[in-house]
Every structure is written in C-alpha cells, then in structure tokens.
Amino acid sequence: MFPDASGVRAQGEPIIDIHQHVGYSGRPDEVLLAHQRAMGVTMTIVLPAGRPAARPSTHDGVSNGLQAQALGNDACRDFAKAHPGEFRFGANDVPDLDGAAQEIERQLARGAIVIAEQKFGIACDAPEMQSIYRLAETHRVPVLMHWQFGMYNHGFERFHRMLEQFPRVTFIGHAQTWWANIDAGHADQTVLYPKGPVTPGGLTDRYLRDYPNMYGDLSAGSGLNALTRDEAFTRGFLERHQDKLLYGSDCNDHVGSGEKCQGAQTIAALRRLAASKALERKLLYDNAKRVFGI
Structure with missing residues (x-):
C-alpha cells in the first residue's frame, strides 16, 4: 500500500472514487496517479469524453473534452490498463453522433464498467x-449523467419518465x-x-x-456545496439515502489535500456528517463496490 497523509491506506479502509478524468485541465497522468493516492483512494473510475464534434449537442465544440480538457475513450482505457489494481474506466460518446452506439459498445467490450x-x-x-x-440495459452497466440547467441533459423535471421506462438501468x-x-x-433553476x-x-x-434505479454521485463543487450548505439537513439526507449515494x-x-x-x-465532509462508521463506509466504498461490481 502507498502511504498518504490521512493514513487511510495504513488503516486498511479502501475508498472507491467513481468520478475522475484523464487529462483534466491539462493535468499529467503521473499527477493524477499521485493525487488519488494522496487522497487515500484505492480504486478510481476514469470517465472519458466523447469524440470531438462541432454540433448543437456539443455547443459547437464548447463541450468537447467535457468542457474540461478530459481525454477520450482510448486514453482512459490505456491509463486504467497501465494501473489495473487502482483504476477502471468508462465508455462515452456524443449520443447524436454517427456511430455513437458502436463506439460505446467497443469500449464496453474492452472492459468499460459505466x-x-x-x-x-x-x-x-x-x-x-x-x-x-x-x-x-443490454450491457448491464450504469449511466452517469451531468445535469446542468440550460446546458446539459435538458428536462430534469421529466426524467421520471425515463426512470419508469428503463427500470433495469441504474x-x-x-x-x-x-x-x-x-x-x-429551489425555484430559480438558473441558480446552480x-x-x-x-x-x-x-x-x-x-x-x-x-x-430504486436512481443513485447520486457526490462529486464536484456541486456535491460538496450540497453537503455543506445545511449540515443538519445533510445528516438526514445521508441517512435516508445511505444505499444510494456514491x-x-x-x-x-494536483495535490490531493x-x-x-x-x-x-x-x-x-462525509466522515464528519455520517451518523455511523457503517454509513461512512457505504458512502466511500460499499455502495460503489455493489453498483459497479468491483
């Protein structure tokens, strides 16, 4: 095991990080590797961008690289394969791009898990x-969606229809x-x-x-803001959805601390706000292990 400042690895408490990117804001691969180890993460899923395209769905290219310089399918797969004990990878493409389904299936066949x-x-x-x-549904892998009003995945208020139509999809x-x-x-959806x-x-x-098929990814500034804006609410929220949050x-x-x-x-924040050690472990490890089968 690699040492880290928090002592997580030394304590033998694994952490699964379900949301990272190769090339994020130009970050070198070796810095990503060191960053994850410094946080005490023992398994990371790297999520790729779709193929670059200039079309309305990518905002004429603004959304290429997930608007974050994130690299694509092959880069994520190669990085994960170079570090098989610590990284897994996802599959992605622009949904309305010709051949999108085939590109995603190519990556799923190579071992992508989301x-x-x-x-x-x-x-x-x-x-x-x-x-x-x-x-x-066919490949029995989850779908992770970035919801951002006016920009990505329009129609959040209608999504219940998809949850009902695809009950076997996580x-x-x-x-x-x-x-x-x-x-x-929250009435003004422009407030992010x-x-x-x-x-x-x-x-x-x-x-x-x-x-039952809806889960939540606690990542990013939006997740951290949600956890910390009203900690009394958060404690109940984590308890209520303890089997659904990842x-x-x-x-x-670049540092990891x-x-x-x-x-x-x-x-x-999760360690501070979780009502019990068992709940903390669900959020940091157990739920992701079950959902992704890792």
Missing part, C-alpha cells in the same frame, strides 16, 4: 438518449441541477450553486426516494 459521463446538450428523453439507456445523477434540487424551495437552509422534499430527494471527486487539483482539493474536502 457509460459516463453523459454531458451533452440533448433532452434527457430524446431518442438518442434512449439509445444510450438501451445500451446500458442511473447516477451528478452536477449542479441534480444537487440544487435536493431543496424543495444555491446556499443556505434546505427545505426537504426537492425533486432530487424524491427521485432517490421513489425510484463518493466521487471530479477534482482537477488542502483547501483547493474538493475531493479531499468531500471525504472529510
């Missing part, structure tokens, strides 16, 4: 997206609109990082409660 992250300007119930869900929600809507009082007290019963809370970092930091590393801050 279709992710789907971050494109397409309605969540469009025919192209339903083709993605059918792939996930959907994982992520990003600003997903996390803003834990709050039943709301602050202050949370009113229980938001749409995200209900999706997690009402649909730790991810989605962090482009300190105030600039949201991945490390999220781990610390």
